[in-house]
Amino acid sequence: MASPVDRFYDYSLLGLLASGYLAVLGSGFLDAPTAIATAVALTLRGILIAGWIRFRVTGRMVAAATVAYFGFFPLDYLYISGDFMRALVHLVFFVAIVRVLTASTPRDYLFVKVIAFLELLAACMLSAHLNFFLFLGLFLVFAIATFASGEIRGSLAKAQRVDRTGMARVPRRLGALSAWLFAGILILTAGLFFVLPRTARAAFQHLVPEKYHLPGFSNEVVLGQLGEIKKQSTAVMRVRYPSGRSMLHKWRGAALSRFDGNRWFNPPATGEPLRVERGRIVLGDPNQRRRYGRDVYYEVHVREIASDALFFAGTPQVLSIASPFIIRTRNDSYRVSYPSANGLLYGAHSFLEDEFAAPIPEAPPLPQALRSEYLSLPPMDARVAELAASWSALEPTAEGKARAMERRLRTGFGYTLELLPAKVPDPLVHFLFERRKGHCEYFASALAVMLRTEGIPSRVVTGFQSGVFNPVSGWQLIRASDAHSWVEAWVPRRGWITLDPTPPDPSAANPGLLSRLNFYLDAAEVFWQDWVLSYDLDRQVLLASRVEESSRKLRFDWFDSASGWTRAKAVRMAGPVREYAPWLLLASVLVSFVYLFWPSLRSWWDDRLRLRRAHRGQGIAGDATVLYRRMLELLRRRGIEKPGWLTPNEFAGVVPAGEMNSLLRDFTGAYQELRFGGRRDAAARMALILERLEKL
Numbered sequence: 001m002a003s004p005v006d007r008f009y010d011y012s013l014l015g016l017l018a019s020g021y022l023a024v025l026g027s028g029f030l031d032a033p034t035a036i037a038t039a040v041a042l043t044l045r046g047i048l049i050a051g052w053i054r055f056r057v058t059g060r061m062v063a064a065a066t067v068a069y070f071g072f073f074p075l076d077y078l079y080i081s082g083d084f085m086r087a088l089v090h091l092v093f094f095v096a097i098v099r100v101l102t103a104s105t106p107r108d109y110l111f112v113k114v115i116a117f118l119e120l121l122a123a124c125m126l127s128a129h130l131n132f133f134l135f136l137g138l139f140l141v142f143a144i145a146t147f148a149s150g151e152i153r154g155s156l157a158k159a160q161r162v163d164r165t166g167m168a169r170v171p172r173r174l175g176a177l178s179a180w181l182f183a184g185i186l187i188l189t190a191g192l193f194f195v196l197p198r199t200a201r202a203a204f205q206h207l208v209p210e211k212y213h214l215p216g217f218s219n220e221v222v223l224g225q226l227g228e229i230k231k232q233s234t235a236v237m238r239v240r241y242p243s244g245r246s247m248l249h250k251w252r253g254a255a256l257s258r259f260d261g262n263r264w265f266n267p268p269a270t271g272e273p274l275r276v277e278r279g280r281i282v283l284g285d286p287n288q289r290r291r292y293g294r295d296v297y298y299e300v301h302v303r304e305i306a307s308d309a310l311f312f313a314g315t316p317q318v319l320s321i322a323s324p325f326i327i328r329t330r331n332d333s334y335r336v337s338y339p340s341a342n343g344l345l346y347g348a349h350s351f352l353e354d355e356f357a358a359p360i361p362e363a364p365p366l367p368q369a370l371r372s373e374y375l376s377l378p379p380m381d382a383r384v385a386e387l388a389a390s391w392s393a394l395e396p397t398a399e400g401k402a403r404a405m406e407r408r409l410r411t412g413f414g415y416t417l418e419l420l421p422a423k424v425p426d427p428l429v430h431f432l433f434e435r436r437k438g439h440c441e442y443f444a445s446a447l448a449v450m451l452r453t454e455g456i457p458s459r460v461v462t463g464f465q466s467g468v469f470n471p472v473s474g475w476q477l478i479r480a481s482d483a484h485s486w487v488e489a490w491v492p493r494r495g496w497i498t499l500d501p502t503p504p505d506p507s508a509a510n511p512g513l514l515s516r517l518n519f520y521l522d523a524a525e526v527f528w529q530d531w532v533l534s535y536d537l538d539r540q541v542l543l544a545s546r547v548e549e550s551s552r553k554l555r556f557d558w559f560d561s562a563s564g565w566t567r568a569k570a571v572r573m574a575g576p577v578r579e580y581a582p583w584l585l586l587a588s589v590l591v592s593f594v595y596l597f598w599p600s601l602r603s604w605w606d607d608r609l610r611l612r613r614a615h616r617g618q619g620i621a622g623d624a625t626v627l628y629r630r631m632l633e634l635l636r637r638r639g640i641e642k643p644g645w646l647t648p649n650e651f652a653g654v655v656p657a658g659e660m661n662s663l664l665r666d667f668t669g670a671y672q673e674l675r676f677g678g679r680r681d682a683a684a685r686m687a688l689i690l691e692r693l694e695k696l
Contacts, residue, residue: 012145
């Protein structure tokens with residue numbers, strides 16, 4: 001049977017390895033087969049430690065598996081992973097699986113510790129999410145427990161040992177010690193983390209450029225692709241307004257002009273490069289505004305979604321971005337040359353037009369080349385054009401026809417995120433005439449195609465809905481489920497107008513308790529991104545100014561800012577608080593003192609009671625140990641210490657001859673009479689001898 005210390009050490013080491021594994025798993029980098037195999041190995045190791053099953057992996061089996069894997073590594077690098085870092089992580093986890101199932105010697109345990117550290121190091125480079133901090137905390141707790149119990153385990157394994165009692169409580173005490181050390185280390189390092197300026201982005205630089213791939217916002221989108229995206233709840237973008245309030249409008253990303261029956265795409269084109277001067281560029285001309293509206297400023301943080309599109313509300317006028325240049329496409333979209341591994345962060349001034357207001361100047365005619373492109377269609381089923389003509393027959397203007405078709409799609413068709421069970425030859429015709437339900441891509445594609453059959457130039461736009469405002473962080477949260485597509489149509493005099501033929505989602509639920517919890521998690525993620533990954537000298541100065549401002553406000557005069565009954569109640573409480581604050585402070589100090597020193601005080605008081613009972617001749621056998629321990633303490637103060645391997649009689653024989661030796665022999669005799677003979681009168685003799693020893 002393993003001792004409690006050995007078992008505690010095994011569980012701590014298993015937790016150390018598991019926390020490193022979870023840190024890598026939380027980064028989203030680990031593939032499913034490796035994750036499952038490692039989880040099975042860790043679970044199996046836990047079962048082995050518990051003693052529920054027993055088996056042994058032989059050295060020949062390990063050698064055969066290792067040789068086979070090193071032959072598999074080049075194949076993994078060249079054909080399966082296609083990336084050296086991924087193949088290397090697979091190798092590390094293979095070694096981890098082998099070691100966790102076969103560890104039995106100190107060298108094996110050392111290898112396991114090194115592997116756990118390599119896992120955490122890999123997660124540090126791969127992860128940009130808040131869950132890394134949680135797994136780092138777990139790793140720190142298990143590291144303290146592992147090394148503390150390892151030292152105790154090593155001392156117990158030495159040849160010269162001292163008998164100890166109470167070993168069953170060692171795991172509990174080690175656990176408490178690990179928790180206290182973890183809290184102290186965390187507080188100390190957190191202070192140093194925010195005080196010392198550094199370039200955190202360089203410290204947490206990602207080795208993988210694409211953590212979360214979100215297609216459909218560049219130059220191509222396949223019908224059904226956005227439906228897959230909308231089933232995910234991952235946060236992909238956050239927006240903040242200076243007012244700190246929510247605004248409802250669409251976020252325009254890419255515009256697509258060509259359709260081949262199954263996908264929308266743009267022809268190959270480099271676009272127009274625009275140089276960004278000192279982090280700022282003017283994109284729009286106020287003279288181009290054709291309708292009444294309002295200006296709005298916002299900040300956008302787009303996650304690393306492997307998209308180079310810039311998302312704007314309305315018509316962008318001025319852009320602030322840390323990029324040398326951006327690219328403007330012929331479809332009035334904007335993108336960066338290379339998507340950042342850390343996502344995109346930019347600010348923009350935009351003009352939100354009132355599309356239903358009368359245009360101020362008439363829009364210039366659409367160039368013929370663009371008009372031809374926005375009217376091009378692949379070979380289509382004749383029923384599509386007939387349906388478009390029947391829906392718009394009563395409208396004399398192009399805008400009236402567009403609004404009529406938009407209205408018929410919104411009211412006559414259903415919304416669903418269920419994908420087609422099997423591929424169909426013509427998904428658009430199947431949507432219009434058979435299924436009659438779908439998600440935004442099908443509605444936008446149907447409207448754009450039907451507009452073109454009526455000679456109205458159109459294009460499909462991909463982007464996001466407005467999202468939901470997070471009152472905890474003050475940011476507008478936009479998830480992958482907010483992905484959306486709509487239509488822009490060109491009509492005479494007005495220019496481009498926005499049409500959204502998609503009906504509302506009937507399954508959209510009101511926010512509940514889980515949604516509110518997600519707000520707090522998202523706010524913590526925002527804090528992690530802003531104050532950890534992006535922490536630099538500017539952030540340090542901002543933090544220092546906030547701390548200084550908060551310290552100035554930390555007075556009792558904050559009651560003056562209360563209002564209504566809350567203010568009156570606060571004022572009534574201010575007097576008693578000021579009056580009793582010193583007493584409350586003193587009481588808290590006393591409670592803390594008693595809590596910290598209660599075990600020592602209780603032991604001291606118990607010894608005093610036993611000594612008084614001994615003086616009265618009422619001692620019991622259990623008092624003998626307490627009195628003997630007090631005698632050893634008196635001798636220790638005089639430089640005489642009893643070794644653990646000597647019996648009381650042997651110890652009395654080795655003390656130098658003299659009065660102390662005589663008193664010690666008499667005390668030892670009385671101790672044995674009380675402890676083993678049950679003679680109560682011996683307790684009084686022991687108490688008298690203790691008094692004489694104190695006077696020596």
